[in-house]
Amino acid sequence: MQTVVLAAGKGARMGPLTDNAPKPMLPVAGKPLVVHCLEHAIAAGASRLVVVVGHEADSIRTALADRDWDVPVTTVDQDELRGTADAVRTAAPELDAEPFAVLNGDVLYDEASLAKLYTSGPAVGSFRVDNPSAYGVLRIEDGRVRAVEEKPADPQSNLVNTGAYVFPAAALDWLAVGESDRGERELTDVLQRTCETDDVTAVPFDRWLDVGRPWELLAANEWKLAELDRRIDGDVSPDADLRGTVVVEAGATVEPGVVIEGPTYVGEGAHVGPNAYVRGSTALGPDSRAGHAVELKNSVVMRDSAVPHLTYLGDSILGRDVNLGAGTAVANLRHDDEPVELTVKGERISTGRRKFGIVCGDGVKTGINCTINAGVTLSSGARVGPGETVLRDR
Ligand code: TTP
Structure with missing residues (x-):
């Protein structure tokens, strides 16, 4: 499946480690974080990858070009960090009018879970946590995802959004969403629209690590x-x-x-x-x-x-x-x-x-x-x- 990988962010929460390098380039067991993401996507069934780069784009482009990939890997530039929906919109001209997956380039996923996601679309990867209020929580009714609630005080479940999705081809036309309260164009708004028109499955992930803060880089290395x-x-x-x-x-x-x-x-x-x-x-x-x-x-x-x-x-x-x-x-x-x-x-x-x-x-x-x-x-x-x-x- 064609897959968009979001890797344009700066990683401010990872400071000062991201002062001179974008977060996707931080080393995890000898490889940049984003390389793990791409390798897992390919092993899980990605037919080609479009990586959205922005902050310190050159270092990511070079790291990706220096490797041999089993599927085509291209990069596109998001000139300004306007949000995850905008990032996918930047990649859209490179995509065929077919279903597509989206992954966060600063997240570690396990291959088997991604493979399940790829064969379940339209779908979103879900992960069970003890403290769902810190995340986007999936509201699931009758086995279908109805909504993603951002950091709810009273979460409906402890299944959170992993930032891994399979969208139907029609979603390519829904990427121009408005700004959210925090001033970004969010991919979760595109997911919301998908939930209103399609049966969206929550695919339970066995492992998932959002590498946002320094101790999560240690955890990523441990993994x-x-x-x-x-x-x-x-x-x-x-x-x-x-x-x-x-x-x-x-x-x-x-x-x-x-x-x-x-x-x-x-x-x-x-x-x-x-x-x-x-x-x-x-x-x-x-x-x-x-x-x-x-x-x-x-x-x-x-x-x-x-x-x-x-x-x-x-x-x-x-x-x-x-x-x-x-x-x-x-x-x-x-x-x-x-x-x-x-x-x-x-x-x-x-x-x-x-x-x-x-x-x-x-x-x-x-x-x-x-x-x-x-x-x-x-x-x-x-x-x-x-x-x-x-x-x-x-
Ligand atoms: P975030 O985790 O929201 O942002 P970030 O990686 O820049 O981290 P921080 O908040 O510490 O600064 O982004 C989620 C993913 O989406 C991540 O892989 C970066 C990517 N992204 C883009 O590609 N373009 C964008 O405009 C935004 C906001 C994020």
């Missing part, structure tokens, strides 16, 4: 790292101990005395050790470094970043070109055992995680022997002096 097969293409010392599902890409080096527990991904050109302890679920980006007496756990270290010596880093995300000074220690647990909070668009929000460390934007540098508290965000280019204790974002 996709767990699906890797062990593969050692890099240069690994016989005195290193690689346990479980570990991927070491060609051009990466693992020195003597290193212990790596899977699932862990070591990207091309990355250098680990000597004497480093890398625990799952960790992803080390291309040309990154984890050096002597460093313990890394459940973290994402993006390309060109270095954790060179004497550091503990757990449940954290480092953007690109970050350097943690010797002896930098990161807290990832509160002594009251409450979930760690993080700042998202200026507001402190619970990550829902008992263990969460820090988020560093690109180019952050810390001095020697500094301590950074759980739930701290360091903005792109931030500096921490030697011996400092950082309790607040900077």
Whole structure:
């Protein structure tokens, strides 16, 4: 089925990680987030993909053009982020007058669920959650979807909209919807019209992860790292101990005395050790470094970043070109055992995680022997002096 993938957004809630990269390009187990989406769509039966790009479009276009795809993949530009219906409208000239699927490019779907969606149209993917009021909730009557209610105070069900749809061909003429209260042209309005004219099925999804906030990037990595097969293409010392599902890409080096527990991904050109302890679920980006007496756990270290010596880093995300000074220690647990909070668009929000460390934007540098508290965000280019204790974002 022809499929439109929405990937034009900026990902403001993922800041500062999206200061220099669009959210769909953030790394998940060694691949951009959007690439996972496309791969799953193809495996589930997409006959061709039209990817709508906008913010930092070039990096997405290049990443997609650099890969071999089993089906045609094209991109179209949405010049302004006017909403998801507008994004699909941008893609419409590329589509045939046939049913079409739409997926969010910043969501992880599982292949089997997408395959069910593709054969059920008109349909919307649904996912059962404990806190439906935070999402678009599907109102279902007599087995048919009647409406999507955005963040209702009194939800009718705990089945939420996954942002994955199959629309009938007629919906191509319904994309010019008016603006919603938040000033966007929403695809859910197109779904509403479809519900009024067709039998729309809610297809239950087994897994679904909306990757909107930094801790969801950790969750995405946990998910996709767990699906890797062990593969050692890099240069690994016989005195290193690689346990479980570990991927070491060609051009990466693992020195003597290193212990790596899977699932862990070591990207091309990355250098680990000597004497480093890398625990799952960790992803080390291309040309990154984890050096002597460093313990890394459940973290994402993006390309060109270095954790060179004497550091503990757990449940954290480092953007690109970050350097943690010797002896930098990161807290990832509160002594009251409450979930760690993080700042998202200026507001402190619970990550829902008992263990969460820090988020560093690109180019952050810390001095020697500094301590950074759980739930701290360091903005792109931030500096921490030697011996400092950082309790607040900077
Ligand atoms: P959102 O999650 O609403 O937006 P976002 O990804 O920019 O994130 P944030 O709110 O943190 O800034 O978007 C849902 C999907 O639709 C996502 O994949 C981006 C895409 N999108 C477009 O392609 N065009 C648009 O005009 C909008 C609003 C979103």
